[in-house]
Amino acid sequence: MSSQIATANRLTDGEVVFLGPAGWVTRIERATVARSDSEVRALQALLRQAEAVNEIVDGYLVAVEETAAGPRPVHYRELLRGSGPSVRPDLGKQASR
């Protein structure tokens, strides 16, 4: 199976967030990577729990490859989502990198 991370939008402001070891974080590099079925199930459970307590919305799992810089989404949609609009490098997460 491919490695996966959990992502969602933060309820209050819609910011894209990723599930890290200590809760939801805004940087994909700090996301927890699930590498086995049991780890994926654990991520999913945490994701559903966070939705239930209205911390996040529209959560789902994203396939990633692991790089020296951290997890990197396999699909370009998630790459964009993790960085910001490709046509506005001054906006989104990429703006503060």
Place this chain on the structure above:
Amino acid sequence: MYRYDEFDEAFVRERTRQFRNQVARRLRGELSEEEFRPLRLMNGLYLQLHAYMLRVAIPYGVLSARQMRQLAMIAERWDKGYGHFTTRQNIQFNWPALKDVPDILDALADVEMHAIQTSGNCIRNVTTDQWAGVAADEVADPRPWCELLRQWSSLHPEFSFLPRKFKIAVTGSPHDRAAVKVHDIGLRMHRDPATGEAGFEVIVGGGQGRTPMIGKTIRGFLPLHQLLPYLSAIMRVYNRHGRRDNKYKARIKILVHELGQGEFTREVEAEFARDPGTDEVYALTEAEISRIARHFAPPPYERLAERHPRHDARVFASQDFARWVRSNTARHKVQGYAIVNVSLKPTGGIPGDADAAQMRLLADLAERYSHGEIRVTHHQNLVLPDVRLGDLFALWEELEPAGLGTPNVGLLGDIIACPGMDYCSLATARSIPIAQAISRRFQDLDRQREIGPLEIKISGCINACGHHHVGHIGILGVDKQGRELYQVTLGGSAAEDASLGSIVGPGFSADAVVDAIETIVATYLDQRQDGETFLAFTHRAGLKPFKEALYAAAPG
């Protein structure tokens, strides 16, 4: 333009107050996302790729200078300093925080604006010709009828939970600038040749998306005062038979197609005969029509000469100004005035985007030169509708340094592009970077002029917000095995000669699509007859010359 009465004001304020309460309950966890989603969508609030997105209604694309300034304020205070004008003549803010949206809606209500009818399965914000009321070729002004439709359709209890969203467009000119044949209902105002009476041609079942269709005329001439009961009859037939089990087959175009034009028309006429609107609810009195029409009375035009010597001299002296006049102004119905089209398509820019400074400048210029009014076009440009010929040079001198003077309206650089995957959660590919790359490749304005009228329209998914089906050249971005691929269609038109483009062949990668457009344009230039437009050429020659040029060298 229309001004709110006490009812409108109270209604919008009450709606904003309700939504503030709903947002507070959502943030406190008293509403789940499942419960909250329909509520936020009914107030124009989507959740997109990077953040929430608020779509603000601009009824039939008409804005006052005051409203434009408020949009600029909202962009700076609660968003990221810009807004995106859409193919629905609306504006979208791409980054609002949920907690701020009630304050934004309050700020909109302060200037008689809201975000109702910009989402959900209701009758959406009615659209029209951006030159309504000023076009030289206009038969009748569609704006009073658009306003009437707005009042009739806003939260209409019978039509608020339709099988799918529902879009109505109205044109009052023979040259269709409102794309009425690709709307759920298109209304074309014209005059009965026998009596000279104004009325509507009623066109139903047009649309784009995954199943594009050209609308069918079900009534050649509908008297003006029968508009609401007749449209009610259409909506009732749709509500009765429209499919609710499959969202991809739920639009009225599918119903018209499956029932057949004849049977659909028969059902509408039967419903109309049953309830022809003679009761007090739908009876449209002359007094009510006149009351609304008074809001759209012409501004106090001056009596001006047909030509303005200083303007003519400026055109003669400045090639850049002359080029802008030729491309971006149009003939006004009143002698001595011009319609000014403000391009939101600078070379390499993002189609439809305007920053707060540009919005404020346009508000100032509208007040100084155009009776304080601005129009939004479905081509994602803006219009100053009432400019004296003698003011054009001064206006251009202010637009140009602000990046608002690109002389490309109606030319190749005037590209429609949906937000695509750079913003939209539904998208399957990006569309803006393709528009930017094409714009840069063809940035030579003299070359664009030589090519002539050419509308390129780009969508980032099959939902076709970028109108690719009706582009002279349409580009559709899809996901093919994890890579962006672009299908090219040729020969579409959204005008009175509406047609759907045909796929030219296998798609192109993002890197190759600009070269493909270059090849298509070169093929046209090489083979066109004298005075033949790109669209006319594609209809005459078909896909063959383009296929040969694009794919001849390809293996196999």
